[in-house]
Amino acid sequence: MKTLVIAEHQHDVLSPLTANCIEAANKLSNSCDVLLIGSKLDTIQKELSTLPSIDTCLLVESPKLSHPIAETYAPIIADIAKSYDVILMSNSTQTKDILPRVAGLMKITPLTDVIEIIDNETFKRPIYAGNAIQKVRYQAQHKLISIRPTAFKPTGETNISNISFKSIQPTIPQTKTSWVNMAEATSERPELTAAKIIVSGGRGVGSKDNFKKIESIADLMGAAIGASRAAVDAGYVPNDYQVGQTGKIVAPDTYLCFGISGAIQHLAGMKDSQTIIAIDKDPDAPIFKVADYGYVGDLFEVIDLLQNSMATS
Numbered sequence: 001m002k003t004l005v006i007a008e009h010q011h012d013v014l015s016p017l018t019a020n021c022i023e024a025a026n027k028l029s030n031s032c033d034v035l036l037i038g039s040k041l042d043t044i045q046k047e048l049s050t051l052p053s054i055d056t057c058l059l060v061e062s063p064k065l066s067h068p069i070a071e072t073y074a075p076i077i078a079d080i081a082k083s084y085d086v087i088l089m090s091n092s093t094q095t096k097d098i099l100p101r102v103a104g105l106m107k108i109t110p111l112t113d114v115i116e117i118i119d120n121e122t123f124k125r126p127i128y129a130g131n132a133i134q135k136v137r138y139q140a141q142h143k144l145i146s147i148r149p150t151a152f153k154p155t156g157e158t159n160i161s162n163i164s165f166k167s168i169q170p171t172i173p174q175t176k177t178s179w180v181n182m183a184e185a186t187s188e189r190p191e192l193t194a195a196k197i198i199v200s201g202g203r204g205v206g207s208k209d210n211f212k213k214i215e216s217i218a219d220l221m222g223a224a225i226g227a228s229r230a231a232v233d234a235g236y237v238p239n240d241y242q243v244g245q246t247g248k249i250v251a252p253d254t255y256l257c258f259g260i261s262g263a264i265q266h267l268a269g270m271k272d273s274q275t276i277i278a279i280d281k282d283p284d285a286p287i288f289k290v291a292d293y294g295y296v297g298d299l300f301e302v303i304d305l306l307q308n309s310m311a312t313s
């Protein structure tokens with residue numbers, strides 16, 4: 001089974017999501033090829049060399065490819081993918097832009113958001129905001145799959161690949177789309193989807209000012225900050241903090257949440273966290289159904305206690 005992983009990178013750094021895709025590829029075959037598209041790929045090539053189970057890295061390098069414009073990347077991927085049985089991407093924002101175009105060009109139906117690979121043709125993926133798991137028999141000649149990264153955590157295995165690099169120079173499509181700029185929020189805190197600890201707040205936090213207390217707890221713990229959609233909609237925090245079905249999917253070691261009731265759309269984004277600790281004044285809040293530890297009471301009392309104990313330790 002020939003498997004191709006599409007590498008992702010940003011600011012000349014390999015995205016950790018690529019390692020998750022390689023982990024998924026390992027469930028299908030012992031080694032995979034990786035397709036790396038971009039410009040100035042030297043550092044990323046070195047990073048790829050430290051990952052296990054890669055056979056060949058196909059390099060498509062050109063200054064015209066410095067940004068992942070879907071119209072440009074998709075035809076290149078579709079052309080190369082024709083030589084592979086399975087093409088794997090993470091279900092990142094970038095993939096959501098590129099994958100449908102690749103599928104259209106290859107005239108195949110993609111299978112998205114896979115969380116489990118049972119065998120070469122059988123896959124599982126969540127549906128209805130994670131309320132049901134669908135088992136899919138997928139028999140396409142070329143299987144185009146996006147995986148949910150949190151379901152394929154790299155094992156940290158260090159049998160480094162004896163990777164070979166092969167440059168290829170496909171025709172770079174001329175498109176009407178050009179890259180203007182990227183407006184990014186900068187933060188000293190860990191990136192939400194990669195953080196080991198997330199401290200999250202919901203409507204129960206009550207105001208933008210109160211949310212600063214959540215931020216201070218997060219900073220004391222070296223954690224990323226998350227929020228429910230209600231907290232985002234109320235303007236307590238920017239929308240890139242949102243966790244859930246229409247926000248970010250996270251699976252940290254610890255998810256500590258304050259004043260989040262646990263609506264299914266929120267659970268869809270965090271219920272795979274290793275340890276969930278919930279603080280809510282409503283004992284019937286659905287969050288307690290998924291929490292490993294729960295405290296029924298006022299969140300501000302808990303925040304004060306935490307702040308005091310961390311300040312003295």
Ligand SMILES: Cc1cc2nc3c(=O)[nH]c(=O)nc-3n(C[C@H](O)[C@H](O)[C@H](O)COP(=O)(O)OP(=O)(O)OC[C@H]3O[C@@H](n4cnc5c(N)ncnc54)[C@H](O)[C@@H]3O)c2cc1C
Nearest residue numbers: 202203204228229230244245246247259260261266281299
């Ligand atoms: C299509 C769709 C997509 C959606 N996507 C998302 C998504 O991606 N992410 C998301 O989060 N939501 C999403 N939602 C919204 C979701 O349905 C809920 O409305 C939202 O998650 C509720 O947020 P919350 O838990 O903060 O608010 P609430 O449900 O209002 O809960 C607030 C909680 O705070 C508690 N509380 C209040 N004061 C205190 C206090 N002093 N101490 C302790 N506890 C207190 C209350 O008991 C309550 O349980 C989506 C909805 C739809 C329809």
